[in-house]
Amino acid sequence: MKDYKKAVQYIEFLKRTYGLDITIKDYKGFVYENEEMEFSLRPYLAHTNPYCMYVKEKEESYNKCLNNNKELIEECKRKDYFFHICHAGICELIIPIKEEKTVFGSINISHFDLYPDKTKKAIELTFEKERREEGKRKFKIFARSAYVESSTLIPSLELLSQYLLLLIQKVPLNKEQQEELKEKQLRAYIKNNISKKIVADDIISNLNINRTQLNTLIRTKDVKNLRDYINTIRIEMSEKLLLETKKTPKEIALSLGFKGYRHFENIFTAKLNISPKDYRKYYKNEKYY
Structure with missing residues (x-):
């Protein structure tokens, strides 16, 4: 509990010091993997200011708020x-909580009055006529602009993000996450x-798993066996090489x-x-690859 209290104390310090609303978004369910973490972070899991509650x-x-998560996750990856x-x-201001491309959540800090025209238009579109004036009133009162430059704030929030990531990593993974x-x-x-000959025994030794676990990892990937799984990855890599390099198909084949x-x-x-040569011929100049 001590580690989680430190996180909460730091969040409250940032809120008091800079006049912020801070929300912790959980995209992976990590908060609920640990009772102490859930107890500590629960107050920060949703926007609770009166304007957002009115929305x-x-x-x-409300459904638009939930559907917003998918877009945020993709941005967090990049x-x-x-x-x-x-x-x-x-x-x-969104600070991802992530490890490489795995996004666990984000720290969302509001409100920044950076795009007043877009904000005004969004408010107009959010509320039907009979609720619009009250929505504007609540926004003016409760969506106060943070009185700090984002460049001053970002290092502190990145530190908080890294600390939360460490806490997440300390929580034992469930079976699905482990797989x-x-x-x-x-x-x-x-x-x-x-480029080498890859055999099951080498994989088992290097990944510290047994043969049953290896079979479990590949059986849900629409492949026949380990060899097919490896060849699927080789083909994925070859597609990229065919489109992004000048290597001949034969050179690509040998390198993979x-x-x-x-x-x-x-x-x-x-x-x-489709053959490798035709694949390169037809898709080389396509923008979507």
Whole structure:
């Protein structure tokens, strides 16, 4: 409990010092994996200022708040911090809680009066006519602009994000999370050894798992066996190389551990219904790859 109290004390310090509303968004369910963490962070899991509560009185607006999470997660994967205006006009500074590309949550700080025109338009669109004036009144009173420059605030919030990540990492993973982590490690091992002959015994030894666990990791991936799983990853990597490099298909085949070009061509065509040469020809200049 002591570690979680420190996090809460720091959150409250930032709120008092800079006049902030701070929300901890949980995208992975990590808060509920530990009773002490849930008890400590529960007060910060939702926007509870009167303006936001007024917005969420309507089911449609509440659902928009929930649907906002998907967009935030994708942004969190790409950026270390960013500003975001929600559908109701609140402008937040978002600090991801993440490890590489795995986003556990985010620290959302509001309100920043950076885009007044967008905020005004969002408020107009959020409320029907009979609720609009009250919505504007509550926004003016309760969505007060933070009196601090974001450049001053960001280092403190990144420190809080890292501390929360450490607390998350200390919580034992559930079975689903453990399998997800092991599957990432499996893919990483295969990619790092892609040009070599990869056998089950080496994977088991390096990942510290048994054969049953290995079979569990690959059986839900729509593949026949370990060899098919490895070849699927090889084909994924070959697509990128065909489109982004000038290597010949034969060079790509050998660099990815195929026996030769014919072997590569047969597997590529079987999986994608197109030959490597035609794939490069048709998709090389497409923007969406």
